[in-house]
Amino acid sequence: MDIRKSILAILFCISLFHLAAEEPVWQSSQGKLPYGARWIGMEEKLSSGKVLQMGICRGLYNDVVYPGRYSQMKCSIGYDGKEILLEKFEVLMHKNSVRFVKLRNFKSNLAIPAGGELSDISYICISKFRNNWYPGRLQENACRFGYNGDEIKSTISVHVLVSSNQP
Numbered sequence: 001m002d003i004r005k006s007i008l009a010i011l012f013c014i015s016l017f018h019l020a021a022e023e024p025v026w027q028s029s030q031g032k033l034p035y036g037a038r039w040i041g042m043e044e045k046l047s048s049g050k051v052l053q054m055g056i057c058r059g060l061y062n063d064v065v066y067p068g069r070y071s072q073m074k075c076s077i078g079y080d081g082k083e084i085l086l087e088k089f090e091v092l093m094h095k096n097s098v099r100f101v102k103l104r105n106f107k108s109n110l111a112i113p114a115g116g117e118l119s120d121i122s123y124i125c126i127s128k129f130r131n132n133w134y135p136g137r138l139q140e141n142a143c144r145f146g147y148n149g150d151e152i153k154s155t156i157s158v159h160v161l162v163s164s165n166q167p
Contacts, residue, residue, distance in 0.1 A: 024092055024093060024094035024095075024097055025092075025093050026090035026091070026092060027090060027091055027093050028089075029057070029090060029091045033055075033070075033073075034093065045131070045132060053071070054069050054071045054135065055069070055070035055092065056068075056069070056114075056124055057069065057070035057075035057086075057089045057091050058075070058090050058115050059075045059088060059089035060088070061077060061079055061084055061086065064115065064116065064117055065116065066078075066114075066116075066137055067123075067124045067135065067136065067137045068086075068089075068135065068136060068137070068145060069134060069135045069136065069145060070091055074086060074089075077136075077137075077145070078137070078144045078146040079146075079151060080151065081151045082150060083146030083148065083149050083150055083151060085146070092112075092114075092124075097163060098112065098162065098163060098164055099161075099162060099164045100159035100161055100162070101162055102158075103125070103138075103159065106123075108123065111123040111160050111162050112161050112162065115137070122137040123137070124138070125138040125143035125159060126143060127143035127145070127157060127158045128154070128156045129152060134147065134152070135161075138158070138160055141155065142158065143158045
């Protein structure tokens with residue numbers, strides 16, 4: 001429990017730093033999109049033809065904060081080979097102050113931290129999967145995210161989220 005509090009305190013401090021610099025911030029959500037939240041611009045096309053907007057979220061699971069995809073009022077994360085759907089989570093709030101860079105150009109000091117453990121900070125990534133872009137967490141040069149009940153580990157077109165205000 002002490003590690004969880006330490007992680008949350010560190011993430012809170014990082015969020016305050018970003019807020020002071022007019023950077024993106026995280027806002028709590030419980031099944032409802034916070035006012036002013038923006039979609040990251042990705043779409044999920046279902047086999048039925050329906051198109052869903054996706055955003056970036058993060059939530060606590062097994063005492064660790066994981067970034068994931070916000071869609072249909074839940075936060076979907078990938079964990080231990082499975083998709084986990086969280087009902088309590090935070091949504092990334094931004095005013096077009098974020099951008100994605102290719103993994104090969106990634107520098108962790110420019111990335112927006114989204115969770116993880118004290119010794120292993122998670123960064124937000126997106127990757128191309130089945131003709132759509134899916135957000136998740138960067139781990140071992142792959143983007144890991146929940147999809148259709150499974151955790152997907154994709155190395156195709158991996159990009160990392162950074163602040164647009166950084167060089």
